[in-house]
Amino acid sequence: MKRTASKRLVTISDVAQSAGVSKATAARVLGSYGTASPVVKEKVREAAKRLGYQANELARSMTTGKSKTIGVVVGDIENPYFGQAVRGISDAAHAAGFDVILSNSGEDAAKEKAAVRVLMGKRVDGLIVTPASVFETQHLHEVLRSGRPLVLLDRTIPDLAVDAVVTDDRHAAEAATRALIEAGHRRIAYISATESDDPIYRGPHQINLSTVMERIEGVVAASRLAGIEHPERYIRLGAHRRGMGDKIIAELLQGADRPTAILASDTVVALEVFKTLRRLGMSIPGDLSLVAFHDADWTSVTSPPITVIAQPVYELGFESAQILVRRITGMGDTPRCRVLATTLIKRQSIGAPPAHEDSGAVLQDDAAKIG
Incomplete structure (x- = not known):
């Protein structure tokens, strides 16, 4: 039986050659940085679409320092409460041009630590975490020391100087x-x-x-x-x-x-x-x-x-994501806890x-x- 060769991924070099421009020019257009004429941009984008080019997001984050993704760790995705909160996070993040990577801790501090470590390894631009414990927080302090923005959702950590969005x-x-x-x-x-x-x-x-x-x-x-x-x-x-x-x-x-x-x-x-x-x-x-x-x-x-x-669970998630995006883009003042009202x-x-x-x-x- 004849073996079918696996399809090779389309690279920036392929796009550049097809568009008749340099690799550096193609990279600037596809990475949305630097300058290029409208005609050149159109040629590069048409070539990328024709060839089915997909950006290497990890490589892009290495170049720009931004992945345009945020990491989210919640306590229990089976709980409808967290489902609504994640929907709010996702809507706010996507409106700002960010993707969301979701992890579930199962209210287990060890699993939360592992999830945070994985998300940091994926170079997310910021984190939203529902902490599983007020006692086991070293990993969250490490996020803060790394300079990566962090917002706490639904819960607070007394000695952690980061933004939090909670209910009363x-x-x-x-x-x-x-x-x-x-x-x-x-x-x-x-x-x-x-x-x-x-x-x-x-x-x-x-x-x-x-x-x-x-x-x-x-x-x-x-x-x-x-x-x-x-x-x-x-x-x-x-x-x-x-x-x-x-x-x-x-x-x-x-x-x-x-x-x-x-x-x-x-x-x-x-x-x-x-x-x-x-x-x-x-x-x-x-x-x-x-x-x-x-x-x-x-x-x-x-x-x-x-x-x-x-x-206001949806609003809880939506506001936490908006705060995180502002932090990622360099805006925002001293971290504080925002308390949203409930209704009986x-x-x-x-x-x-x-x-x-x-x-x-x-x-x-x-x-x-x-x-």
């Missing part, structure tokens, strides 16, 4: 907790997806994300202001782990003095709450009231529709606590219903 997480958690308290609830659980070996919250040392700590502080502050004692006892962590969400939620709902309301850290956790309640034969809001961070599409079409804290959208998942829960006791018929 503490105020949002306070508003959601107050709404539940106003409906009569005193036993309010906050369930987070953040990684933890121990699902029971025992203190800030377990928390490696700024957003999680701010939300916990918001829930606790609003609860204590209302005279609720020990609100921390209903805080649970690690609901993102495979199979752990249902277990954590079920144990909470089957325990003594079970919570009468849950604030879910995101709609992935909220959906797990919804499914667990259905499995246990419980209803919303008859047996349990539910509020979730993020206004995912499904939350408005369930029965009942879920009360949510709507976050009240639907039908908040009701009064069950009448027999007022004393804090779980009646026998309710225990039978759960079991």
